[in-house]
Amino acid sequence: MSYLTTELLTSLLWGGTAANEFLRSKIEEGVNAVLKAELAGFLGYEKRSSAGWHTGNSRNGSYQRTIVTSYGKITVDVPRDRNGEFQSPLLPERKQRVDSLETTIIQLYQRGVTTRQIAELIEQMYGHYYTPATISKITADVSEQVAQFHSRPVAKRYAVIFCDAMYVNLRRDSVAKEAIHVLLGITPDGHKEVLDYAILPSESALNYADMLKSLKKRGLEQVLLFVSDGLVGLSDAVQSEFPRAKHQSCWVHLMRAVSRLVRPSDRKAVLDALKRVYQQEDAALARQELSAFLNSYRRKYKRLHKLFQNEASLFSFYEFPKSIQQTIYTSNLIENNNKGFRHKTKLKEQFPNEDSLERFACMVYCDYNRRFSGKAHRDFRKHIRNYWRCSRIEFSACTIK
Incomplete structure (x- = not known):
């Protein structure tokens, strides 16, 4: 049994944090660790290593981003480099929610579920509330698709x-x-x-x-x-x-x-x-x-x-x-x-x-x-x-x- 599995079972059996919160925290830890490893691979040397001297680029602190996942919000420390060239493929620019969530919303909308019902479902499933107005904005292209179907040549x-x-x-x-x-x-x-x-x-x-x-x-x-x-x-x-x-x-x-x-x-x-x-x-x-x-x-x-x-x-x-x-x-x-x-x-x-x-x-x-x-x-x-x-x-x- 892995350490992660043991820790999860302990959390459930002894009244610790809920399973979703436990998994959310582990995802947060894992993403932050991956980001650090990605920057090291991008620069070609580990933090505080002499191999980075006079390479023309170095670490330049980090900034925080909030990402919505299936288990709730996570806060990640996104590392920066001096030249501003580092971009993690793990975190697409200017996105706060995962594509799978947007896809789920659009598919529910296409199948006739109302925006208010979708907002309630998303809150239950993902632990994050989207207002009906936000859902409507995400699914606006679906309504356009209906109009195009009825008017296409x-x-x-x-x-x-x-x-x-x-x-x-x-x-x-x-x-x-x-x-x-x-x-x-x-x-x-x-x-x-x-x-x-x-x-x-x-x-x-x-x-x-x-x-x-x-x-x-x-x-x-x-x-x-x-x-x-x-x-x-x-x-x-x-x-x-x-x-x-x-x-x-x-x-x-x-x-x-x-x-x-x-x-x-x-x-x-x-x-x-x-x-x-x-x-x-x-x-x-x-x-x-x-x-x-x-x-x-x-x-x-x-x-x-x-x-x-x-x-x-x-x-x-x-x-x-x-x-x-x-x-x-x-x-x-x-x-x-x-x-x-x-x-x-x-x-x-x-x-x-x-x-x-x-x-x-x-x-x-x-x-x-x-x-x-x-x-x-x-x-x-x-x-x-x-x-x-x-x-x-x-x-x-x-x-x-």
């Missing part, structure tokens, strides 16, 4: 934009679930990114239209296809902003809706028959299969046909190259993104205010865009180019080369 053209919303608990006057609307795009080169998000009380087609208007101001000009669930009015809303774009309803959501309308004993047979509709080779065969499906269950389940009234949005994916149809006939891509977001919020019962949710969402989506910035979605680059050429769509400034 986007590409002119996207092959596909997925639209979806998820609900999270948010406190205003009281706690209620509110919708985070998300737009996720795939570029002609196959790169995917979260284009924007908006926090609003409930999901609405008009909310997505407003988000698209904002994206148009940020540079978006053309979209080939929008993919979404069965939100009423969404197809009309997105096409009001991009009249030439197609719309695809998610077949997974359609399957879920059908499942709710049939008896459990019939569910497997009905869903197997419905799968054959969107697994056909082309749209004409799919329409025939859908007609046969509805006819076979018309009497038993009369409400099924209402789910398939908007036929224009059911088979848009067939107009695109076969190699990418599996990506665009459902909204699974954005659903997986939302699932990842929910996983990150598992430990939070609620967000204390809209700003905290904004920061948290920005952190998650910036990280998503960073992770996928260098990855191209399969087959888009090659086959979207051919699709544009064959369909004679005017994309003269297309980014595909």
Whole structure:
């Protein structure tokens, strides 16, 4: 057992100083010893050694600095040399707190913790109180990052934009679930990114239209296809902003809706028959299969046909190259993104205010865009180019080369 361990145990067992205070004092002693050794190494001789005579530089006293550590404040005697050249890498200039503490504060702030809560947590964890104003100053760049995310330029053209919303608990006057609307795009080169998000009380087609208007101001000009669930009015809303774009309803959501309308004993047979509709080779065969499906269950389940009234949005994916149809006939891509977001919020019962949710969402989506910035979605680059050429769509400034 080392002397340090023995001394620590003695302190704890016999009612001496608290463990944190004991460790703080030892850190203070250790840092001061290191600083003296660093100066000796810098000058090339020990204190009072004759080897230092006529070397052109010598010791010149010291000055005190207070440093905040994980165990509290320590006071260090920073040695000086006559020429003013000595600088310890152990103590960066003009810093009173360790970088790890600032990083912790910023990460807590990004995850939606309020400045007052952070100040209380830091005091408990580090034994040093930072006022909410100080925390706000440290984290000011996080709020700027949120504003930049919502105003950053986007590409002119996207092959596909997925639209979806998820609900999270948010406190205003009281706690209620509110919708985070998300737009996720795939570029002609196959790169995917979260284009924007908006926090609003409930999901609405008009909310997505407003988000698209904002994206148009940020540079978006053309979209080939929008993919979404069965939100009423969404197809009309997105096409009001991009009249030439197609719309695809998610077949997974359609399957879920059908499942709710049939008896459990019939569910497997009905869903197997419905799968054959969107697994056909082309749209004409799919329409025939859908007609046969509805006819076979018309009497038993009369409400099924209402789910398939908007036929224009059911088979848009067939107009695109076969190699990418599996990506665009459902909204699974954005659903997986939302699932990842929910996983990150598992430990939070609620967000204390809209700003905290904004920061948290920005952190998650910036990280998503960073992770996928260098990855191209399969087959888009090659086959979207051919699709544009064959369909004679005017994309003269297309980014595909």
